[in-house]
Amino acid sequence: MTRHGEAAGAAPSGALRADVVVDRGGFRLEAELAVAPGQVLAVLGPNGAGKTTLLRTLAGLRALTAGSIQVGAHTWDDAGAGVFVPAVDRRVGVVFQDYRLFPHLSVLDNVAFSARARGVARDRARRDAANWLDRLGLDRFAPRRPGELSGGQAQRVALARALASDPRLLLLDEPLAALDVRTRLEIRGELRQHLSAFAGPSILVTHDPLEAMVLADRILVLEAGQVVQVGSPTDVARRPATDYVARLVGLNLYPGTLSDPVTRRVDLDGGGTLHAAGHGSAGADDDGEVTFAGAPGDRLLVVLAPSAISVHTRRPDAGSPRNTWTGVVAGLELLTDRVRVAVDGAPSALVDITPAAVADLRLTPGQPVWLTAKATEVMAYPDLGPVARRP
Amino acid sequence: MARPAQKAPPTRPPGQRGARTRSIADVTGRTPWPLAAPAAVAVAFLLLPLVGLLLRAPWRGLPRILVESGALDALRLSLVTASAATVISVFFGVPLAWVLARARFPGRSLLRALVTLPLVLPPVVGGVALLFALGRRGFIGQHLDQWFGITLPFTTAGVIVAETFVAMPFLIVTVEGALRSADLGLDEAAATLGARPFTTFRRVTLPLIGPSLIAGAVLCWARALGEFGATITFAGNLPGVTQTMPLAVYQALERDPDAAVALSLVLLVVSIAVLALLRERWLHPGTSL
Known part of the structure; x- marks a missing residue:
């Protein structure tokens, strides 16, 4: 293995371009991604999707099976050319999920560690570290040992340590996962500030959609080693590409086939039909309101918010809702201010209603019900299939 | 086996250890x-x-017996040779422990068994x-003798060699054991911060296994201090040169049992x-750091 493309000194930050292929036992990770300087990409996915493996290849803790990784003018990994720059030479800042602060060093020396490791004199390294602690409001913790810090404080110190290493790429692995709910809220706000202040590209791995929406400019959804969706937070939230994303953002999602472009009738794969006339049922674009133009046989994804569905215990009068179907109550779950009713039918659906409505309707599992939804609440968009290797 | 020291969380109330012991006894x-x-x-x-x-x-x-029996000479020789054997063991043994715990090569298990x-x-x-x-006339010793004029058997250096062999x-x-249970995640973190493997060893690994290293060195020292068989076989039993405390005890037992008991008491005190x-290191890891 050779080293390549490493210039001395801090280089101006460049964009990250990565084409990642990793084989690990029977598991294969394939992801292509590009992140501009100053931009934050969230990698969202369930456990075992390959998020951490992706992060480790970018950090230089694992080599690619195929593909390449470039930051600016530096090639960090190129399986074809036999180039692999190990983590120690990459200048990559990593905030690990478990922080990995050195327990025997003070907070100040933890933050000064990378300068010391690169041969900076102790006094100067400590002065620079003190500046970073100052900037992140951590100066009063400087003499403490990591064992004396709360989770939120340790997380801040880990970020300070990563930023102090003057990284070309910042990687954060579930940075808020180990924190309690209140601290998470607080740190999330701070983290957003620090990420936007960082000049290079950042990648945030998370399984929390809210974290991804709040912190990232773009979201990449990873499932079973494949990229299933890339887009802006708005895009992903409104037009989930898979069931996993739909559940994360709280939508009912149905793949189907357009059978009548005029009435916008979609035959759903899982059985049943829905008329989709929702606002935004458009071609593909984020913000443009392209008119819904489709041909019979087009593959579509249909989304329907649980709050847009009504439940009835008797057949509803033929009225304005264009979508009426039957089902059986499968379960009830009390959320904070509403009840989520799972209904088996064609299609099955999650429905949000008020606790009062549950009482009025005397809903119990096994009870047959009618569901209605206005066509204008049903949104359809083209199903692009897996977007792997095509960000 | 001693584990890397970890600070107890400051929130833990004092006396919890006692409370837990009592509850086990209750059950x-x-x-x-x-x-x-x-x-x-x-x-x-x-x-x-x-x-x-x-x-x-x-x-x-x-006091009189100890002075007359030459015990002080034997004690001094024992302390010097055991300490030297410990220093040598640390200098060569710690790198070998690292290799056995971290390096990947064929035959590692066999090497561990042999070592x-x-x-x-x-x-x-x-x-x-x-x-x-x-x-x-040994296959290495003959060359040491011919080329460098170095003879190890029946010298103080030979005592150190014998003790090192047994104690290292x-x-x-x-x-x-400490290196195997040490958190490799910290090594990765150090690498992302630009630390090369030896820097990581010096600044991260070594401080973290410090308590285990001390425990290992003390064990090694104690074993060297009590070493008898290899020493008497390889280095002989020359008072003032190779006669360490255990050898002195053994010899004294034949002609002066009082002296043997006195010498044994000294070794007992050292052992305690x-x-x-x-115990300080093992039962209260972290507090003694």
């Missing part, structure tokens, strides 16, 4: 007699010989082996001191 109740009786026999068996030593001790003439063989090998066999390797595995095993040091 288990009394010790059943099939266990209690053999346990009592074992305690008696382990402690009564020491009582015998204390009863038989010539307390009055102790720790002196743990179970009868020391006298070790002494014979050393003689045939490093003795005057104790250090290796202890340190290797070592034990106290080890």
